[in-house]
Amino acid sequence: MTADTHDVVIAGSGVAGLSAAVYAARADLDPLVLEGDEPGGQLTLTTDVENYLGFPEGVGGMELIQQGKEQAEQFGAQFRHGSIESADLDGQPKALTLSNGETIHTRALVVATGASARWVGADNEADLMGHGLSTCATCDGAFHRGDDVLVVGGGDSAMEEALFLAKFADSVTVVHRREELRASEIMADRARDHDDIDFRWNTELRSIHGSTEEGVTAATLISHPEGHPREKFESGTEVETERVDVGGVFYAVGHTPNTGFLRNTGVELDDDGYVLPQTDGDGRATARTTVDGVFAAGDVADPRYRQAITAAGTGSMAALDVEAFLETLEGSEPAPVEA
Ligand SMILES: Cc1cc2nc3c(=O)[nH]c(=O)nc-3n(C[C@H](O)[C@H](O)[C@H](O)COP(=O)(O)OP(=O)(O)OC[C@H]3O[C@@H](n4cnc5c(N)ncnc54)[C@H](O)[C@@H]3O)c2cc1C
Known part of the structure; x- marks a missing residue:
């Protein structure tokens, strides 16, 4: 050598x-x-x-x-x-x-x-990653017992994360930018049939609120009936905005x-x-x-x-x-x- x-x-x-x-x-x-x-x-x-x-x-x-x-x-x-x-x-x-x-x-x-892990570009995500914002439900789900949490994504891994989180969280809301899931039928059905899992269609995450001390406390969602609200918002089209109280946000976008x-x-x-x-x-x-x-x-x-x-x-x-x-x-x- x-x-x-x-x-x-x-x-x-x-x-x-x-x-x-x-x-x-x-x-x-x-x-x-x-x-x-x-x-x-x-x-x-x-x-x-x-x-x-x-x-x-x-x-x-x-x-x-x-x-x-x-x-x-x-x-x-x-x-x-x-x-x-x-x-x-x-x-x-x-x-x-x-x-x-x-x-x-x-x-x-x-x-x-x-x-x-891909991030979605929401405001404050860099500050709150690891403080209530996560890309891994298996890793961090147990920290959210009794919380209301959001899962961002529409594929199989988003459904898996939502089903896993439903064991701990009070409620799980899947936020998806289109009206249809990309997930396989079997995974989508499992999530849809779960009493504690809801869906927000044509919706995206705009901001996450909270601090490194308190963790995630809320999120701002934007929606548009034709889907892809972030694109619409960025091109100046009016979108619906709503702030929701949540204790955790999970990214599952690949x-x-x-x-x-x-x-x-x-x-x-x-x-x-x-x-x-x-x-x-x-x-x-x-x-x-x-x-x-x-x-x-x-x-x-x-x-x-x-x-x-x-x-x-x-x-x-x-x-x-x-x-x-x-x-x-x-x-x-x-x-x-x-x-
Ligand atoms: C927020 C969060 C929480 C998590 N919590 C848990 C948990 O509680 N329990 C658990 O088991 N797992 C957890 N995970 C998952 C766990 O972190 C990963 O499974 C693990 O880190 C994978 O390790 P790795 O070494 O394969 O890759 P990584 O940790 O991704 O490390 C990759 C390394 O490669 C380097 N690198 C990248 N490109 C190049 C290049 N071109 N040349 C040289 N170096 C390069 C990077 O700088 C980095 O040092 C969590 C993940 C995240 C994001």
Whole structure:
């Protein structure tokens, strides 16, 4: 290995990247973690995490991340700012070009770049995210016992979030900008048949009210009988405006996996851009991708579960797979890198 080629670079410092870093560092692989534009990832957006194993009193999202980083550093993982802009992943070594133009070489890459929940552009959403505004009902639903809550969206995940929230909340109102749901018939029927779930058709969220101390207290909705009220409002058409008291707002308008830099690299992505991890010869899950030496962990490969604990689990899988991969390279030194 040339002096400037890493054994393994881990892209992303969310739970998946941190877990991969702990395992890789303990295996003496000297991992380099690129933190991306959101060091610590999505968990830094939330206050309390109550479903991560080992914290009976719950743990702050930021605290969990800081402790994970400390743990990885203690075993020798290096962290640095930087986002991968593009990558040449053929053969050895692999070349990663960062957004500042610098190129890094590595024998193995763990992609743990997460998936960003889409936001709707309501006023105050950046201030209230994690303080009563959430993108994850499984994570934060239990904080809303007895509240009236809104779910924004009209697809299957919005129906799932609404049905889950109805276990805790007094009432759930699904806010959808059209008159028809995109959700499958079965999910739509389940939500429509639920006594505690209502629908506001042709309606969008304009503002969320509250504070970081009080959480969400109210929301302003806009409606137009022909749907897409925000577009209408922005083009000067009159819309109906209503302020409603609510204790929580949940966005369920989809996620975008952070995989732009993997386009045309040979790493197989699904139609929505999530990495498709490969199974082994026995059909069992691995963290391997379709490119040798490239592995994926966490939400970037998981449109279904999207939990901190599953991200940590797949992070450990990726590091173990990297270790096995590097052993197969032993004795086959990569070609020297030109300066
Ligand atoms: C508000 C909120 C509350 C939540 N609460 C809970 C909860 O209570 N319990 C729970 O289990 N889960 C919760 N989740 C879900 C949980 O946060 C995610 O499942 C978990 O963070 C996924 O981890 P990850 O490491 O895969 O990705 P992320 O946390 O998304 O981290 C991605 C990392 O990749 C980096 N990155 C992105 N692009 C690049 C690039 N091109 N190059 C290099 N780095 C890059 C980012 O900067 C970031 O560091 C919550 C999520 C949100 C948004």
